[in-house]
Amino acid sequence: MSEGKGKKSGFDNDDTQKSTGDGDDDERRDIIDQSRNHVPTPQRETTIMNFNSSELTYNGSDRLVFITNGEPIKTIWKRILRKDEPWNQNNVRIFVSSTLVATDHKTGYEVDEIVTELGNPECGLKRLKEIINFPSMSCDAGLVSDVLSFQYVVLPLLSLFTRTAITECILEKYVHAIFSAVYVSLDSFLYDKVMKMLETLVQRNSVKDNRVSAEALLSRERYLFIPSSLGVFFLIIVRLLTELLRRIKEASVNETMHNIANDLYRLKTEYQQSIETQQISSSDPLTSNLESRNFFFTILEREMKTMDKMLNNDRKDLICEQNPKAKSLSVKLDQLHHKEMARRVDAKRIYDPPGELSKHGKRHDNDFVEISEISIIPTNEEILCERPPFLPSSLRDSLHFLPDGAARLLDTQFRLLREDLLNPIRGGLSNLLAALSQEYTSSNSDVKLSKEFKKIQDEGGRFSYNNGDENGDLQVYTNIQFVNITCDKRKGLACTIRFTPPKIDAKDKLGRKVFWEKSKRLLYSSLVILILPNPNSKKVNLNTTSINNSNSYSLYFGVVVSRDEEALSKDEFFAEIDISFIDPSIYPIALSEFSGFGKRTLEKRFMVEPIGVYLEAYYHILKTLQTTYPFSLPFKKYLAPNFDDMNNDDDENEKIGGGTNGNTLDIEVESPLYTRAPGFQFDLSILCKYKYNLRLDVADESTHDRVIKNIVKYSNIGKSPDGTTYGLDETQTKALISSLTREIALVEGPPGTGKTVVGVQIMKVLLANENQRTKIGPILTICFTNHALDQFLEHLLDENITNIVRLGSRTKSERIKEFNLEEICRNRPRNKSRSYSLALLYQSIETIEEDTQKLKNTLFNNRCMKWNDISDYLMHEEARFFSKFNIISEEDLPSWVLGTDVEEGFQTYNKQSRKDPFDEWIRGGDIRIINKRKQLLLNPSKSDKKNEKTQNQNIFGILTTEDYDVDISDNESQVDYYTIKWIKNYEEPKSDRPLEELLNDYSIWKMSMVERERLYDHWRTKIYKKFVEKLSKLQKRFEEIRKEIDNIHDEGRRQVLESCDVIGMTTNGAAKFQNLIKSIGPKIIVVEEAGEVLEAHILSALTPSTQHLILIGDHNQLRPRIATYSLSMDSSIGKNYQLDKSLFERLVNGDKAVKIEKAQLLTQRRMRGEISDLIRYTIYPDLIDGENTTKYENIRGAQHNVYFIDHRNPEDNSGGEFAIKSHVNRYEVRMVVEMVKYFVRNGYTKSDDIAVLTPYLGQMIKIRDALAESFAVIIDERDALNITEMEERQQLRTYNSNIETISVAPKKLLNQQVTLRTVDSFQGEEANIVIVSLVRNFSKSDNISTHDSIGFLNSKNRSNVLLSRARKGMYLIGNSDLMAMKSKEMWAPAIKILRERNQVGFGMPIVCNLHPHCKNIIVDPDQFEKISPNGGCHENCNISLRCGHVCKNKCHLDNPKHIGVKCNESYCLRLHPGCNHPCQRRCSDDCGICEFPVGNILLPCGHILQNANCRQNRNKGRVKCNESNCLRLHPECNHPCQRRCSDNCGICEFPVGNILLPCGHILQNANCRQNRNKGRVKCNESNCLRLHPECNHPCQRRCSDNCGICEFPVGNILLPCGHILQNANCRQNRNKGSIKCETLVSKKLLHCEHYKDIHCSKSVNKVNCAEICGKLLECGHECPDLCFECYERSKRKNTSIIANFFNSIEQTTHHGKCQNICDKLLLCEHTCKSICHGRRKCPPCKVGNCARKNNTCSIN
Secondary structure (H helix, E strand, C coil): CCCCCCCCCCCCCCCCCCCCCCCCCCCCHHHHHHHCCCCCCCHHHHHHHHHCCHHHHCCCCCCCCCCCCCHHHCCHHHHHHCCCCCCCHHHHHHHHHHHHHHCCCCCCHHHHHHHHHHCCCCCHHHHHHHHHCCCCEECCCCCCCCCEEHHHHHHHHHHHHCCHHHHCCCCHHHHHHHHHHHHHCHHHHHHHHHHHHHHHHHHHCCCCCCCCCHHHHHHHCCCCCCCCCCHHHHHHHHHHHHHHHHHCHHHHHCHHHHHHHHHHHHHHHHHHHHHHCCCCCCCCHHHHCHHHHHHHHHHHHHHHHHHHHHHHHCHHHHHHHHCHHHHHHHHHHHHHHHHHHHHHHCCHHHCCCCHHHCCCCCCCCCCCCCHHHCCCCCCHHHHHCCCCCCCCCCCCCCCCCCCCCHHHHHHHHHHHHHHHHHHHHHHHHHHHHHHHHHHHHCCCCCCCCCHHHHHHHHHCEEECCHHHCCCCCEEEEEEEEEEEEEEECCCEEEEEEEEECCCCCCCCHHHHHHHHHHCCCCCCCCEEEEEEECCCCCCCCCCCCCHHHCCCEEEEEEEEEECCHHHHHCCCCCEEEEEEECCCCHHHHHHHHHHCCCCCCCCCCEEEEECCCCHHHHHHHHHHHHHCCHHHCCCHHHHCCCHHHHHHCHHHHCCEEEEEECCEEEECCCCCHHHHCCCCEEECHHHHCCCCCCEEECCCHHHHHHHHHHHHHHCCCEECCCCCEECCCHHHHHHHHHHHHCCEEEEECCCCCCHHHHHHHHHHHHHCHHHHHHCCCCEEEEECCHHHHHHHHHHHHHCCCCCEEECCCCCCCHHHHCCEHHHHHHHCCCCHHHHHHHHHHHHHHHHHHHHHHHHHHHHHCCCCCCHHHHHHHHHHHCHHHHHHHHCCCCCCCCHHHHCCCCCCCCCCCCHHHCCCHHHHHHHCHHHHHHHHHHHHHHCCCCCCCHHHHCCCCCHHHHHCCCCCCCCCHHHHHHCCHHHHHHHHHCCCCCCCCCHHHHCCCCCHHHCCHHHHHHHHHHHHHHHHHHHHHHHHHHHHHHHHHHHHHHHHHHHHHHHHHHCCCEEEEEHHHHHHCHHHHHHHCCCEEEECCHHHCCHHHHHHHCCCCCCEEEEEECCCCCCCCCCCHHHCCCCCCHHHCCCCCCHHHHHHHCCCEECCCCEECCEECCCCHHHHHHHHCCCCCCCEECHHHHHCCCCCCECCCEEEEECCCCCCCCCHHHHHCCCCCHHHHHHHHHHHHHHHHCCCCCCCCEEEEECCHHHHHHHHHHHCCCCEEEECHHHHHHHHHHHHHHHHHCCCCCCCCCCCCCCCCCCCEEEEEECHHHCCCCEEEEEEECCCCCCCCCCCCCCCCCHHHHCHHHHHHHHCCEEEEEEEEECHHHHHHHCCCCHHHHHHHHHHCCCEEECEEEECCCCCCCEEEECCCCHHHHHCCCCCCCCECCCECCCCCECCCECCCCCCCCCCCCCCCCCCCCECCCCCCECCCCCCCCCCCCCCEEEEEECCCCCEEEEEEHHHHHCHHHCCCCCCCCCCECCCCCCECCCCCCCCCCCCCCEEEEEECCCCCEEEEEEHHHHHCHHHCCCCCCCCCCECCCCCCECCCCCCCCCCCCCCEEEEEECCCCCEEEEEEHHHHHCHHHCCCCCEEEEECCCCCCEEEEECCCCHHHCCCCCECCCECCCCCECCCEHHHHHHHHHHHHCCHHHHHHCCCCCCCCCCCCCCECCCECCCCCECCCECCCCCCCCCCCCCCCCCCCCCCCCC
């Protein structure tokens, strides 16, 4: 470690220089020359100091091997690393020394750089291997270049490996590479060389190099570590081996590793004995200082024990795995052990261990002995398994396959916590599947499901079972459909699922979005299960409910990875969510749906979401418990003692105070390891603001009592409201001292005793500058809730502790937001190297996204696979099929069919429409074309005008249209004879051969459509498998890259955390960020509200570096919350598991743990004595009331400060949907609301004055709705979420139904805040007055029955919280008899106390605070409004008002200061202060401005105001004079003013006669304003004399108008076409080219010989010829059609499809049909009178008397 900065190096030469001396001179000659005469800082003194420092207990080598003043060589390692030639000893020495200096700091850019370089296989890693495999190593290497010195080179190298900058670095990829390189050379390097060198030094009892002295070496190389103690070698090697065991899984079973450990134990014993017998060199600092020696060997032995446990942890398993007989023997021994235990506890018949240990075999595919092998997310088999899971009991003598110890503790906590997660899911799914399977397979019409369940199947909804006792409800979503596969840089691969959303009232998108934003459904990281029907399900026996009798459905577990409210709300009938599935077998199903191949009905496809549990709250805790090594768990001997081992352990017996007693083991708790350093003391002066010198010697217990007295006497930690200072009381001080002197400390704080105050003071002491010299690092502060964490951190800010960092983004405190880790990281400067690495990784992720997109496009864009999709597969797997598609021979298929040869007569494609053969093959394009061609050839007679409608189309487009016929009979001669013959002989294939035969037949064009589809499906299936493999590889690759990205980000976060003093997080956050926390290695952990935290949460927060754990809480208040009642202590079954027993409570009671003495706070400063008695005589017998509580005033308006309002109004039996989960008592709702109003009217209006508590959420909702009519109701975030859940459930299940409300007294808005909470969410908070609605009462009869229950209130812990929240007054509403009968331990004595004080009765006793004789008892809530409408009584107020009159209103305590009260007396005696005139208004009115009459007054204008008043007299200047004869003159022109005296004269309008305008015209009758603004006057004269600037023509517009464009007439002009334009103007003359000539001219038309008269400017191209065609037709007549009709017809005919097809029709003119009379001479010599019929035979003669009429008379 660099102790300071020396002079900068002058070294710049990169060339290695040689010398002829006793060694090689290297590139450090300049440094050597500069420092030759400099005396280095004695490293021995620093080493001695470090041996006495707390930092010796910290991991790593930072305080063991260091370079003093090494700043000049900090970057030399980079230059040496770049050299290509082999290294010698000098190169290695300076390289290692330089890297040691560079890694002095735990984090930073230099650390990132050195880790990435050392772990780079192409650079640093290669050099490390070169050093490790150096040819020779010696303890007497001297300065020889080809031998490494063990003391001066290898020891620093080993310390480099154990530098915390490297071991705690989160860049795992590179760090793991470094340690892998060391592990690979375990034999050749560590065992064969390092251990032999160590043995040599131990035998010598010296660390000296016999070939060179330390002085000579330092004179040559200043920047060098010279070891002074052999102990350093042992500690460095042990820490290196421990790191290897932690990182390399197989290291624990490596024989060489065990050999090294054995040698270490042997050599350590020899070394320790030689030191103790003074045989070793006196230069070793451990020789002379006994205290330092004991401290050092304590640390060494502790770490060697840890190493030993790591080594032996897996050795037994290895023997079992390699030797089956040994395994069976082990199982047999375990079974014998279990039988013995079973006999002791009589539990043999029910004990069924997990996995292969069970005599019945494994329960399912996720039933393992090792918890590390168990998947946290359940499997299909596990959910459907009917055997109960293995749940270990937490009781002392319970059966377990593991002995007492850390492994058993972790196993028990993991299995019970996981069961808490799975039990509701398993129960809900099992019942749902049983119901679905029964309905799915039922063929009996009598077997019908309930109407409600049928509705869930059709529309979705909430599925409940077992009355909801186990939180096992499921939210069911229907019509599940896969619509997409997504991949992005945050969530990786996921499937987008479309489903039918819940029905809600909102119909518009905004309303649906608001619903999803408030909803707790499908939150990020929620667990969901897809239930899909199996296509070939089996029938079940309808007489059984076993779900295992059916395989109707398959389950697929997934996690929500993206929740987009837009996607959820965009449509009324469907919503979309992104799910990442655990089982990859879901992908083939999804892929089939994407491509349209696997068309399935959406019925009976469900997605379900567990309601009672949230995966995110469990997952990180469980994952941490899984991955925690038992040997690395700190405080094992307290948390999980092995009772048998500890009783037999001589060392431990010395510390046992009372031995074992049943389940309890009393062991003296040791001081924190870092405080055991010689001479360690805590400076406590900060507690008295440094006015006194207070110190605590942790090791000297005899001084602790004196320190406690001094702290009580001198401490000064704050000021009370009256300004007096206060300090810590005696119990608080004892708790503080206990917390500082015990490695596990328990501080129990009953309600109101100031637990948080003690916690803050502990933090102040630990973070005091005087105590930071130990460099203890950041303190980890853990709270159960975000709210509690924010409060604690705010208290630290109040104490000026500002170097804090909060992990997690769910803070509601504005003060804390700026300390959020992500916010701090966002504002830090970016590291260029890190940014570059991230850019490369994100680029790799983009590549994965692109690859995923390509796969997706293949499926989405082409519903049927195309040639590009399948060609690669066929080329490699089916080469012959590939060749058949790739090259189509004439023998396989004529080229004209698919247009493969454009020279053939049958050309079916042009180049633009060519399609690939595979596409035509699968669609049967060849068969369709040939059949159509065959139809056209065999049936040539059909023809219609569709030809004309499809002009310019390709013939194939027509031929592939089923309803189109083409006549090609006249052109048949154009087609090759053999082609026609082939077409006529073609027969469509109709065969139906099996797949096996098709795979061996390569005549693909002779396959039928059925066969083609069969072969295509086979190929598609094969390709889909490859798709799934590709997706799995992409997912795996993505996770690897994402892990690297997270590591880089975490390394940046680690830098922030390393530099802070306090890290704040919740228990769930501690598990979520476990890797980050482990890299920091916090030595001290402080847990607030520890009694409310699950033990598993605290265990997951502990790291191997933890040396000090302080638990602050109260196990008599709320216990930890769990989801499964059968695991809780309130359940008869749950007493075996006690999952909700906190670690705090377990250690206090010594349950299967060491009983640790708690420090109890006894002075409560919250409750008045009447309230604290209720918990003093039931739970806390030693509780003392603080002096401040005796000074509380009585509650205004109440006869008693504490009262139980007894009543017999039954609970609501029609609680609707809420009745399932909660209870409601409507009488208490009304009573609570009216009591709140009453107390507010009595002056309790502050935000913390009144709090309403109730144990039930249903009651809370009713009270909230009723209070909201008059107050602003403040609800806790946790309660709000639960309320949203219940209201959402009500909305979903009572869609469009009416909700019953509770009527309250008439509304009178009181703009005050009222706190409303459930009991559970109010722990840790308080209020002046607490009103408690107990809810529970009679349900059916008038008598208390054994069936009536008080539910939650039977919990002593919850009742304790409920009764201890009030400061000054508490009022309970409920059934006192029922409470006392059902709760003998808590409520019975509490109610007895209240009865003895006459504080129980029917109704609320009230009293008027102003008239004490007015007392009443309110039984019905409506009486409040009648008896005390304003908080008082009905007597008159009679209090004197400020005016002197008496208040005549009724008593109104809601307004004691008479604010707003009006005195209605009519005679007011007040005088106006300015003039002393009498007030002329009512007493209650404001006197206002004096209006007293004062007569006539003279105004400033000179006029007289008649009958003026006082106000006008005092404000003469503001009085408006209404005289019309104003004599004022305008200042600019001196014209007289023409307005009223009081008006503003304004602009002068005085007449001035005619004036001359600037344009030269005269303005008649102008005024003064116009005369002064002549330029702005518009002249309306029409004779403007201006000239146009372009042409000098006169302007023809008004004088005031713009002249515009000149339109002056210029006569006739000649246009460019040669025509004359008559009467043109100037504008036309200047723009002749743009004028359209309208002269008629005769022009020849484009497509005929006719001429037409058109305008000169019009083009002939768009003119249709309207002349008669007149050309001779083939019949000899003239064409009667219009000329342009013949042209259009010809244009269509010349491009007809038949002409295009046969290429045989010339470009000729096509005329219409002839309409003339035929007039041909018939054989009968008459003329044909029919319409001309061309060359066809004339019809028979139509002359009536024709002789040959009936004979042949027509002619051709």
